[in-house]
Amino acid sequence: MTALLIRSLLFSLVLLNAASLACAQPATPKRWKQAAIGVTRAGTEIPVWLNSGAGNPKSQRNRMVVIGGHDGSTASTNFVQQLVERANTSKPNPNNGTAFIPKVFPDGLSTDLALTAGKGYPPGKGFYDDAAQPEPRYLWRWVGMYGATLVVDVRAGKTPGYWASEHADADQLAKLLAATPFTNKIEAPPADDFVRQLAEKGVEDVGRVPTLLLHVSSPVAAPEVEAIAKLLASFTPSKSPAWDEIIWRERRTPEQIAASLATVYGHDLKQVAYIPALAVIGRQRIAVELNDQKEQESLKQLLAPFLEGEKSPVPKSGSEHAGHLLFAELAKRSEGKDRERWIELCRAAADQIFDKDGKPLKLMPSHNEMSDAVFMATPILCATGKLTGEQKYFDAAVGHFRSMKKLCVREDGIYRHSPLDEAAWGRGNGFPALGLAWALSEFPEDHPAHGELKKEFQNHIAALLKHQDSFGCWHQVIDKPGSYREFSSTCMIGWALKRGIDRGWLDKGTHQPALDQAWLAAKHRIGPKGKVVDICTGTGKMRSLRDYYDRPAIWGVDARGGAMALMFSTEMMDGTK
Known part of the structure; x- marks a missing residue:
């Protein structure tokens, strides 16, 4: 009985010591940190995840923005959040300046607004005092000034698929998405859609940005997340007039x-x-x-x-x-x-x-x-x-x-x-x-x-x-x-x-x-x-x-x-x- 008690006490001490050591270990530092691109009418910040080089476009040729929740769907938000988690645990890439905006509408969208989400661009006025939806205004100008080389807009769809703008390097995308759930090409969105306006006209005098529209499954499927994570890590950006303009200004x-x-x-x-x-x-x-x-x-x-x-x-x-x-x-x-x-x-x-x-x-x-x-x-x-x-x-x-x-x-x-x-x-x-x-x-x-x-x-x-x-x-x-x-x-x-x-x-x-x-x-x-x-x-x-x-x-x-x-x-x- 005494021997059993001693063994039990020793085992407890070992567990306690292990727990103490585990607590003492520093947490893995996150390379992407949360900031904000705007604020809703309710005062909720619209989150964005940025890495340490976000403020220096010249140092990052792979400068992408990945957007979720533009359609008000939980699936697209969860998809982008999982991409953030993968980015924080992946091998560091100094050229990767991807920014993640998991939820454009953090307070949610009513059913009627969800039907038109992603459309109505560019916003003509209301920067940033629109009484109904300031979120698209914040998103539009923030993305414009980021100097992105590619913007990826993730939305929920019936089946996985993609649409790429004219200058998004369709051949490279097709190769990277081959043998993934995203082999299906979807129809072009309406002319006033965010991805169309950004790619075809651009934001004010900054210029156009190549865009990629993704439809993802609901609930989120791990193979789809894996495919896009690999794409973000290996995609070589094509010409981006917005990035070129920002770099010209910088010089x-x-x-x-x-x-x-x-x-x-x-x-x-x-x-x-x-x-x-x-x-x-x-x-x-x-x-x-x-x-x-x-x-x-x-x-x-x-x-x-x-x-x-x-x-x-x-x-x-x-x-x-x-x-x-x-x-x-x-x-x-x-x-x-x-x-x-x-x-x-x-x-x-x-x-x-x-x-x-x-x-x-x-x-x-x-x-x-x-x-x-x-x-x-x-x-x-x-x-x-x-x-x-x-x-x-x-x-x-x-x-x-x-x-x-x-x-x-x-x-x-x-x-x-x-x-x-x-x-x-x-x-x-x-x-x-x-x-x-x-x-x-x-x-x-x-x-x-x-x-x-x-x-x-x-x-x-x-x-x-x-x-x-x-x-x-x-x-x-x-x-x-x-x-x-x-x-x-x-x-x-x-x-x-x-x-x-x-x-x-x-x-x-x-x-x-x-x-x-x-x-x-x-x-x-x-x-x-x-x-x-x-x-x-x-x-x-x-x-x-x-x-x-x-x-x-x-x-x-x-x-x-x-x-x-x-x-x-x-x-x-x-x-x-």
Whole structure:
């Protein structure tokens, strides 16, 4: 009895030790990690699985997207999920940049909508505020910007089969699918089907992508999954105009991008507000960089009415306060009476922070309690202080910033847009990043508050880096990955990173990778003829997270997006030679 008890105890100890060792073993790392391409009306993120190279199209010639659930079927979703599991346990392939979107409609589809799922492309409007189905909008633009070499759309069918678009390399597909359950060719889908529109017309100005439509069994059959897993591992992609376009954009220099943008933006100054003013600043920087005398003469004529006194704008809004940064930049390049005139115009904005007795107000008028005001007021105050040598402007800038911090900085270091809601709007964080970096550029190091402002800038950047996505972007709502990748905030934060690294406020080793990825993302989203991708329209104080999700995203020529693109590209010129 005693011997039996001892053996039993020893056996239990062995099992316990084995279990402990098993628990101590690190889990096999997953090479594909979950992110999001969008968000449903219910607030559910639309999942996507990406590998580590997703943000660098140039490094991955096999850059495919596999989509499930487009038809609302459980079978297609399960099929793609099984492909994800296989990808995570297969031998690593550095050229394989396949992204998996298992469930386009994570909240499900009603019966009537399921009948039309996959059709009605391209979406004509509603990016990304469509009241019924934002999911197709998110999918359409996300796939377009991925730079895919092949898109595979998996749907449930009566029998397994496939349809391939014209440029999907039908011969190679036929060979790879021979002796598999997918030997049957199915009829071409309707002209407005996702796979037809993507292959025949493409997304906006990015270009066409070869497509493959698969019909799979319900329930999922293992041989079918095995066949497609092998296809994804061995398929050599054919020509993809979308991939070619993305790579062409990536290869451009900052000077080339800025020069192209300057043909579209920076030619209008009817209102001295921040959007046209920043565009003019960017246009002037590239004209000087390239020693373009014709451009410089054109700019001289544009600015002459302000220099000669025909126009003496007095700001009536925060946007116009920031617009006067143009005059500060011009003052730096000028001498004598010209310099005095530009400084006079700077004072017209900066002096509004003082009351009738010359005492600084806690906040610049027109702040509207929005985080935008960190940029709208702080830099022009600091720039005017540097130009005049008067400390009162620096002191007022510090007071203004401290008041804005109390209103808008959250405990996690990110800015809420306003006290109306906790949502961390993308551009509502781009403004403080850009604003503090610009202000520090003008701020004297021997001022008692210099260290404070620098630390606030560093803290904000550190908080923002946690939310930069795999592609280098920041999103419409900074800490909500399902919100769309927002272009202007990415440019503004990228500009701040570049300035911070160059001036020594940010450690290069820590921050250069984030800057490199942000610049790559911006290059991908700056197209020909001044077109830019997914800029949030003008936005005031919103009352809910949903309000920020629903702010329209512009793809095309956009003054705000173009100005920020010019600022970022001209900032990136420094140190590129």
